[in-house]
Amino acid sequence: MFTGWKHLLKHLSIAIALATNSLIVFAQKTDNQDPIYGFDPLLYNGSTYSFFPRPGTGGSQYLVNEFDSNGAITLRGVTFTGLVLNYDIFNQQLVLKYINPTGAKSLMAISAAWLEKFELGGCHFETFAKADTIKSIFQVLGNGRDKILFSFGKELLLDSFKSNSNHYFSETRKGMFILTHGGITGFKNNHGFIAGFSTSKHDSIKKYLRKNNIKVKKASNWQMTELINYCNTLN
Numbered sequence: 001m002f003t004g005w006k007h008l009l010k011h012l013s014i015a016i017a018l019a020t021n022s023l024i025v026f027a028q029k030t031d032n033q034d035p036i037y038g039f040d041p042l043l044y045n046g047s048t049y050s051f052f053p054r055p056g057t058g059g060s061q062y063l064v065n066e067f068d069s070n071g072a073i074t075l076r077g078v079t080f081t082g083l084v085l086n087y088d089i090f091n092q093q094l095v096l097k098y099i100n101p102t103g104a105k106s107l108m109a110i111s112a113a114w115l116e117k118f119e120l121g122g123c124h125f126e127t128f129a130k131a132d133t134i135k136s137i138f139q140v141l142g143n144g145r146d147k148i149l150f151s152f153g154k155e156l157l158l159d160s161f162k163s164n165s166n167h168y169f170s171e172t173r174k175g176m177f178i179l180t181h182g183g184i185t186g187f188k189n190n191h192g193f194i195a196g197f198s199t200s201k202h203d204s205i206k207k208y209l210r211k212n213n214i215k216v217k218k219a220s221n222w223q224m225t226e227l228i229n230y231c232n233t234l235n
Contacts, residue, residue, distance in 0.1 A: 146231055148228045154173065156169055
């Protein structure tokens with residue numbers, strides 16, 4: 001009789017232990033998952049971000065100094081918000097910081113093939129294909145059909161003033177473009193900006209630039225947004 005009870009208690013103890021371990025494992029998996037998207041395969045479909053400059057390199061490869069914890073991404077028509085993002089403008093990669101299934105902080109380069117647009121640091125970015133059909137990332141200004149696009153990049157340069165051959169990242173290089181029904185056209189100054197539109201709009205745009213004392217090389221995002229929105233009112 002006692003032997004039977006001993007066997008029963010033994011099996012019961014094993015069952016309780018297995019159930020407890022299962023609950024612990026389940027809890028660990030739940031705690032380490034993305035609390036919002038749970039490692040959605042659409043979002044977590046990029047590659048491990050592995051670009052780390054050698055020690056002593058000056059500056060940063062990123063557009064902004066700190067990762068933005070309120071970023072948003074749209075991939076194949078689906079938008080994910082509340083993400084921790086930064087934009088590597090040296091390698092032209094959007095980087096997501098997240099907690100991986102083991103509980104460690106990780107960096108992932110978002111899939112360029114699926115990326116459509118994102119929000120970073122209060123600015124809106126989209127991908128567009130140039131004449132060579134390769135998609136590039138641009139900051140986008142304007143609410144109408146025609147838009148202003150900014151591209152950003154950096155170079156990795158050798159610091160010739162130091163004997164240990166350290167490198168440093170250049171200042172951010174910005175390219176300026178107009179997106180119209182005719183495609184993407186680059187500009188560097190007021191004259192180039194005006195030339196990006198049909199001749200029937202040239203006089204009106206020139207007057208607007210003079211009236212508002214705008215030099216496109218130095219204008220703020222707000223000024224450029226107002227400018228392109230005005231251009232969209234012209235027939």
